[in-house]
Amino acid sequence: MLSVNVALGNRSYPIYVGAGLLDRADLVSPHLRSGRVVVVTNDVVAPLYLDRLERALRGAGATATAIVLPDGEAHKDWLTLNRIFDGLLTGLADRGTTLMALGGGVIGDMTGFAAATYQRGVPYIQVPTTVLAQVDSSVGGKTAINHPLGKNMIGAFHQPRLVLADTATLNTLPERELRAGLAEIIKYGLIRDADFLVWLEANVAALLARDQVALTYAIERSCRNKAAIVEADETEQGERALLNLGHTFGHAIETGLGYGKWLHGEAVAAGMMMAADLSRRLGWLADDDADRVRRLLQRAGLPVVGPNLGAGRYVEFMRHDKKVANGQLRLILLKGLGQAVLSAAASDAEIRATIDQCCSHG
Amino acid sequence: MLSVNVALGNRSYPIYVGAGLLDRADLVSPHLRSGRVVVVTNDVVAPLYLDRLERALRGAGATATAIVLPDGEAHKDWLTLNRIFDGLLTGLADRGTTLMALGGGVIGDMTGFAAATYQRGVPYIQVPTTVLAQVDSSVGGKTAINHPLGKNMIGAFHQPRLVLADTATLNTLPERELRAGLAEIIKYGLIRDADFLVWLEANVAALLARDQVALTYAIERSCRNKAAIVEADETEQGERALLNLGHTFGHAIETGLGYGKWLHGEAVAAGMMMAADLSRRLGWLADDDADRVRRLLQRAGLPVVGPNLGAGRYVEFMRHDKKVANGQLRLILLKGLGQAVLSAAASDAEIRATIDQCCSHG
Numbered sequence: 215m216l217s218v219n220v221a222l223g224n225r226s227y228p229i230y231v232g233a234g235l236l237d238r239a240d241l242v243s244p245h246l247r248s249g250r251v252v253v254v255t256n257d258v259v260a261p262l263y264l265d266r267l268e269r270a271l272r273g274a275g276a277t278a279t280a281i282v283l284p285d286g287e288a289h290k291d292w293l294t295l296n297r298i299f300d301g302l303l304t305g306l307a308d309r310g311t312t313l314m315a316l317g318g319g320v321i322g323d324m325t326g327f328a329a330a331t332y333q334r335g336v337p338y339i340q341v342p343t344t345v346l347a348q349v350d351s352s353v354g355g356k357t358a359i360n361h362p363l364g365k366n367m368i369g370a371f372h373q374p375r376l377v378l379a380d381t382a383t384l385n386t387l388p389e390r391e392l393r394a395g396l397a398e399i400i401k402y403g404l405i406r407d408a409d410f411l412v413w414l415e416a417n418v419a420a421l422l423a424r425d426q427v428a429l430t431y432a433i434e435r436s437c438r439n440k441a442a443i444v445e446a447d448e449t450e451q452g453e454r455a456l457l458n459l460g461h462t463f464g465h466a467i468e469t470g471l472g473y474g475k476w477l478h479g480e481a482v483a484a485g486m487m488m489a490a491d492l493s494r495r496l497g498w499l500a501d502d503d504a505d506r507v508r509r510l511l512q513r514a515g516l517p518v519v520g521p522n523l524g525a526g527r528y529v530e531f532m533r534h535d536k537k538v539a540n541g542q543l544r545l546i547l548l549k550g551l552g553q554a555v556l557s558a559a560a561s562d563a564e565i566r567a568t569i570d571q572c573c574s575h576g
Numbered sequence: 577m578l579s580v581n582v583a584l585g586n587r588s589y590p591i592y593v594g595a596g597l598l599d600r601a602d603l604v605s606p607h608l609r610s611g612r613v614v615v616v617t618n619d620v621v622a623p624l625y626l627d628r629l630e631r632a633l634r635g636a637g638a639t640a641t642a643i644v645l646p647d648g649e650a651h652k653d654w655l656t657l658n659r660i661f662d663g664l665l666t667g668l669a670d671r672g673t674t675l676m677a678l679g680g681g682v683i684g685d686m687t688g689f690a691a692a693t694y695q696r697g698v699p700y701i702q703v704p705t706t707v708l709a710q711v712d713s714s715v716g717g718k719t720a721i722n723h724p725l726g727k728n729m730i731g732a733f734h735q736p737r738l739v740l741a742d743t744a745t746l747n748t749l750p751e752r753e754l755r756a757g758l759a760e761i762i763k764y765g766l767i768r769d770a771d772f773l774v775w776l777e778a779n780v781a782a783l784l785a786r787d788q789v790a791l792t793y794a795i796e797r798s799c800r801n802k803a804a805i806v807e808a809d810e811t812e813q814g815e816r817a818l819l820n821l822g823h824t825f826g827h828a829i830e831t832g833l834g835y836g837k838w839l840h841g842e843a844v845a846a847g848m849m850m851a852a853d854l855s856r857r858l859g860w861l862a863d864d865d866a867d868r869v870r871r872l873l874q875r876a877g878l879p880v881v882g883p884n885l886g887a888g889r890y891v892e893f894m895r896h897d898k899k900v901a902n903g904q905l906r907l908i909l910l911k912g913l914g915q916a917v918l919s920a921a922a923s924d925a926e927i928r929a930t931i932d933q934c935c936s937h938g
Contacts, residue, residue: 292654296723303725331693334720334731335811358696361658363665369696370732449697 216434220353220441222448225373229353229441231434233426235380236266236341239274245375247337248310251278254298254325255316256285259343262386267316267341279305283321287474290320290360292368298328312337312375318344319351323366326357330372339376343383345395345429346479349402349436352377354444354454365473371449379437381429393515394479396421397460397486399432400510402439404486405456408552410435415506418513456554459546460485463520463569466531470523483516484572492560492568493548503551520573525566528573532565578796582715582803584810587735591715591803593796595788597742598628598703601636607737609699610672613640616660616687617678618647621705624748629678629703641667645683649836652682652722654730660690674699674737680706681713685731688719692734701738705745707757707791708841711764711798714739716806716816727835733811741799743791755877756841758783759822759848761794762872764801766848767818770914772797777868780875818916821908822847825882825931828893832885845878846934854922854930855910865913882935887928890935894927 215232230241251271255264260282271278281301283294302311313336315325322340329338340352358369384392396418403411413435414421420428440457447454463485467476490507493499511518520528533543543565544558577594592603613633617626622644633640643663645656664673675698677687684702691700702714720731746754758780765773775797776783782790802819809816825847829838852869855861870880882890895905905927906920922930 292658296654299723299730300725303723303729331730331732333729334718334733356696361661361665363662367665367695368661368693370693371696 216430218434218437218441220373221445222355222373225355227373227375227377229377229379229434229437231348231379231381231430231437233380233382233430235378236263236383237270238378239270239276241378242271242314242339242376243274243276245337245339246276246312248308248312249276250307250311251276251314252302252305252307252311253278253280253314253316254283254321254328255280256283256321258285259317259321263316263343263383267314283324285320287320287360290324292359295324295328295359298324299332302328302332307332307336309333309336312339314339314341316341316343317347318342319347322347322351323356323358323369326355326372326374327359327369330357330370335372337375338372339378340374341378341380343380344387344391345384345433346391346398348379348381348384348433349395349440350398352379353437353440355448377437379433381426381433384429385424390477391479392422392424394477394483396514397479397483397511397516399436400514401457401459401482401486402436404490404507404548404551405439405459405546405554406443406552407435407439408550410439411506411510411551415510418510422515455556456546459548459554460487460489462532462543462545463488463528466523466528467520469531469534470527471521476517476521480517483511483514484518484520487511487518488520488568488572489545489547491572492545492564495564495568496547496559498547498549499551503548506551518572520569522574525569525573528569529562529565578792580796580799580803582735583807584717584735587717589735589737589739591739591741591796591799593710593741593743593792593799595742595744595792597740598625598745599632600740601632601638603740604633604676604701604738605636605638607699607701608638608674610670610674611638612669612673613638613676614664614667614669614673615640615642615676615678616645616683616690617642618645618683620647621679621683625678625705625745629676645686647682649682649722652686654721657686657690657721660686661694664690664694669694669698671695671698674701676701676703678703678705679709680704681709684709684713685718685720685728688717688734688736689721689731692719692732697734699737700734701740702736703740703742705742706749706753707746707795708753708760710741710743710746710795711757711802712760714741715799715802717810739799741795743788743795746791747786752839753841754784754786756839756845758876759841759845759873759878761798762876763819763821763844763848764798766852766869766910766913767801767821767908767916768805768914769797769801770912772801773868773872773913777872780872784877817918818908821910821916822849822851824894824905824907825850825890827896828885828890829882831893831896832889833883838879838883842879845873845876846880846882849873849880850882850930850934851907851909853934854907854926857926857930858909858921860909860911861913865910868913880934882931884936887931890931891924891927
């Protein structure tokens with residue numbers, strides 16, 4: 215088992231990463247305010263892991279009850295969130311009750327937002343069961359639900375008390391979601407950790423084979439990188455924007471195709487390739503380095519070419535991204551491998567040239 | 577004009593109190609992140625004050641648009657909150673936009689919660705137009721909406737950038753709401769400011785006559801008292817509970833009669849009288865002091881006797897109050913005038929004796 219401490223003053227918390235942590239309620243006990251826990255999960259994860267988690271909690275002397283929501287991003291809305299509130303209010307959960315999110319990013323975001331706002335804030339613990347949730351949404355305290363007019367538009371910053379990332383739960387993750395999760399892992403190498411990139415080039419096959427030692431190391435190192443960024447910029451005023459490498463291009467892909475057609479990580483992979491290509495055009499990245507990015511993404515089974523939406527629509531969708539400030543299109547680009555920067559240096563013509571280069575023309 | 581600085585580190589903010597501040601957009605300008613302001617108000621306050629506020633903002637170079645909600649506590653729900661989100665998302669408000677709450681406690685709580693959660697937090701400014709909102713809900717950063725199963729159950733702590741309390745707006749406040757607001761002002765004297773209590777005994781008539789100098793002083797001193805408590809305990813772990821003097825009894829009155837029958841301040845007034853009577857039974861408060869509480873409340877036109885719900889139902893409703901910890905009934909009582917304490921010292925028999933004494937038997 216590896217661990218990361220996210221140092222945020224009196225909101226600091228540990229992340230434990232390893233195989234079999236679902237049974238380790240002894241790691242949970244020190245972080246409970248009272249013995250009452252409400253586990254929030256979905257109808258796909260519950261049959262796989264809920265019993266085991268509840269048994270472990272009971273073994274540690276806690277009272278565990280569960281709220282099981284329907285699976286899927288389509289349910290990341292107020293209506294489903296309200297099912298959590300209904301459960302808490304009819305079960306008479308008080309301010310000492312701890313919520314525990316067992317599932318992927320949707321469950322984590324919704325449970326976190328419920329914890330942020332139920333009685334103006336109760337503690338919560340993340341037990342992420344996807345690669346994406348283990349390296350991304352469970353670190354940093356971002357919580358949200360979708361609004362019909364925009365994704366993640368309603369939310370809060372609310373740090374968990376503890377993250378328990380059991381890599382063995384990834385054995386039941388669909389292959390496509392595993393690959394999509396690797397995109398976010400590769401992202402940490404690209405934005406700030408060139409050494410990790412070298413390690414990934416040597417271990418991508420082990421990760422795809424779900425080797426538990428490799429997964430534990432990659433997830434811990436990703437969390438460590440994300441923690442360093444979040445510690446420097448908890449509420450996303452500056453450096454935290456670097457985490458969005460590939461996300462503005464990716465946002466255009468997801469919006470252009472309709473959400474859900476490509477997985478988030480797939481869109482981010484193609485988006486990171488576009489960011490690398492644009493950085494190459496600006497003379498910041500060597501041709502060889504851009505090729506290294508392409509090869510690593512391909513070996514992880516990820517797309518390096520976006521869908522053919524037309525450059526005009528790409529630019530239009532990119533301008534609607536949440537990260538646009540005062541109407542100016544700023545992108546996360548690479549000054550080198552492991553050196554991301556937020557920049558408005560790319561001209562419209564250069565952005566269009568990259569899109570033409572990095573999209574299918576079928 | 578008087579002012580109070582609420583000292584909360586990097587969440588500190590000023591409260592300005594005085595007649596005619598609605599026109600003083602020069603006080604607002606320094607606190608805007610960009611020139612974009614969205615004013616949230618209701619259909620009762622809008623015809624009275626919206627034009628003036630918007631004119632002042634435009635005069636100071638800001639772009640002001642308005643969202644007008646239906647008036648009343650019945651609309652303090654998710655559906656109405658969503659009208660704020662709809663307005664923000666269709667008007668393309670970005671993270672630099674400042675929300676401004678123009679109205680009473682319901683508008684302040686809802687706008688504050690919208691600001692706390694829109695894109696995970698945007699700045700907001702309070703322009704409270706009731707006594708209750710000026711001395712209570714605009715200070716301390718508590719925001720919330722109601723849930724069908726409980727009042728203020730969904731919310732967040734989110735501090736405003738500025739509070740602009742225009743005492744002249746109180747000239748249009750219904751008489752009964754003015755009196756109810758005085759209950760909260762008297763509360764500050766009772767819990768921690770015996771000198772203020774003496775001032776109130778000498779000036780209650782001037783307050784009822786809406787004397788602007790007296791109102792400005794009483795509101796500023798109330799805010800100063802509340803600010804001191806909030807500074808010591810921003811997220812209600814301890815001392816802040818003292819602000820609930822009279823509220824547990826009052827909660828029973830409001831629940832027992834059905835919300836809206838008595839105004840919140842009226843229920844709190846009768847509740848404070850019960851807390852004073854119970855403190856007298858415990859030997860903490862002299863008979864004369866309990867009489868002073870009764871006379872001051874009566875002169876403010878406030879009830880000092882609760883409705884006849886029966887002692888059993890009072891106790892039952894009190895046990896459902898949010899402030900109950902681990903099932904134990906703790907009450908805010910008085911060790912003397914100006915000295916409130918959180919205590920579990922009162923026995924069930926003593927509580928019932930107080931209820932019998934302080935309720936109508938008609």
